[in-house]
Amino acid sequence: MKLIFGGVRGTNPVAHADFLKFGGETTAALIEGRGGEKIIIDAGTGLRALSAKLGAGVPGAEVLLLMTHYHLDHLMGLPACGLLYDKAWNIEFAAPRREALKPGEVVRRILAKPFWPIQLDKLQARLRFTTLPSTPTAVRRYGGLEIRWCAVHHPEGCHAYRVDEPATGTALVFATDIEWRLSSDEEKRLFLALCHRPRPAQLLVMDGQFNRTNIATFKGWGHSAWEDDLEVAQIAGVHELLITHHAPQNTDAQLMEIEKAARRIWSGAALARSGMEIEPHG
Ligand SMILES: [Zn+2]
Ligand SMILES: [Zn+2]
Numbered sequence: 090m091k092l093i094f095g096g097v098r099g100t101n102p103v104a105h106a107d108f109l110k111f112g113g114e115t116t117a118a119l120i121e122g123r124g125g126e127k128i129i130i131d132a133g134t135g136l137r138a139l140s141a142k143l144g145a146g147v148p149g150a151e152v153l154l155l156m157t158h159y160h161l162d163h164l165m166g167l168p169a170c171g172l173l174y175d176k177a178w179n180i181e182f183a184a185p186r187r188e189a190l191k192p193g194e195v196v197r198r199i200l201a202k203p204f205w206p207i208q209l210d211k212l213q214a215r216l217r218f219t220t221l222p223s224t225p226t227a228v229r230r231y232g233g234l235e236i237r238w239c240a241v242h243h244p245e246g247c248h249a250y251r252v253d254e255p256a257t258g259t260a261l262v263f264a265t266d267i268e269w270r271l272s273s274d275e276e277k278r279l280f281l282a283l284c285h286r287p288r289p290a291q292l293l294v295m296d297g298q299f300n301r302t303n304i305a306t307f308k309g310w311g312h313s314a315w316e317d318d319l320e321v322a323q324i325a326g327v328h329e330l331l332i333t334h335h336a337p338q339n340t341d342a343q344l345m346e347i348e349k350a351a352r353r354i355w356s357g358a359a360l361a362r363s364g365m366e367i368e369p370h371g
Contacts, residue, residue, distance in 0.1 A: 090259055091368050094363055095139035096112060097362060098112065098116070100162050100334075110362065114166075115166070124256075128154075128155060130265075146177030154183070155236070155238075159188070159195050180214050183219040183229070197209045221238065259291055261290055261369050264295045269314075269321060270313070291329060293329070298336050332358065
């Protein structure tokens with residue numbers, strides 16, 4: 090299985106020469122299974138590059154779009170996503186119920202007048218909406234992949250997803266938008282269980298928007314310090330950590346400094362970049 094980052098920026102997209110190395114698009118990632126399965130996590134502006142990569146669909150082309158939560162930085166790439174306007178594509182949107190909202194209602198609202206010219210009933214792709222169960226042991230199978238999830242600490246809620254490929258023994262956990270320091274013991278326990286079960290995941294992708302110096306100013310905003318991610322990665326026992334949801338004001342030079350500092354503490358850590366492709370190793 091391969092993970093491809095479409096966007097790694099938090100809060101708001103940025104477009105300037107100082108931000109091009111890490112990329113200015115907001116959260117969207119594509120997971121491709123060995124059997125050709127395609128899972129997208131989140132519909133930030135990075136979705137544009139991912140949908141261009143997926144390209145025009147052949148009849149029956151299928152993708153599963155998992156939604157972590159409905160803050161705009163994770164949805165703003167959806168209206169202009171080319172897959173929605175291609176009748177060959179079958180798109181399944183899936184998420185647990187959050188704030189009493191089902192995924193279909195969220196997609197309908199974001200395309201509603203007066204925010205967008207083409208409404209849900211005029212899209213050409215075939216859409217399906219699935220509300221995932223909220224039980225911690227639930228598993229969704231998608232081709233040869235297994236998907237698990239848990240709620241994490243974030244304003245209005247958010248879910249982390251875990252994707253396993255049993256045929257290769259590989260697994261990754263994708264945890265954008267999580268405030269580790271404000272997480273309750275139970276939230277921490279559930280998240281670490283997601284990393285550990287059914288077997289230790291090799292790769293953790295985690296929100297590290299802030300740092301230990303500035304995070305007190307942003308308490309309650311729903312994000313972690315990158316130093317916290319290193320601790321979580323150690324407890325979770327993963328082989329690799331990719332820190333993501335970079336602050337929109339952090340330039341490439343600043344992010345390079347953060348990456349260097351993180352790697353001095355643990356060589357398994359790095360910062361995610363738009364366009365980066367990574368295969369977890371078993
Ligand atoms: Zn976000
Ligand atoms: Zn958020």
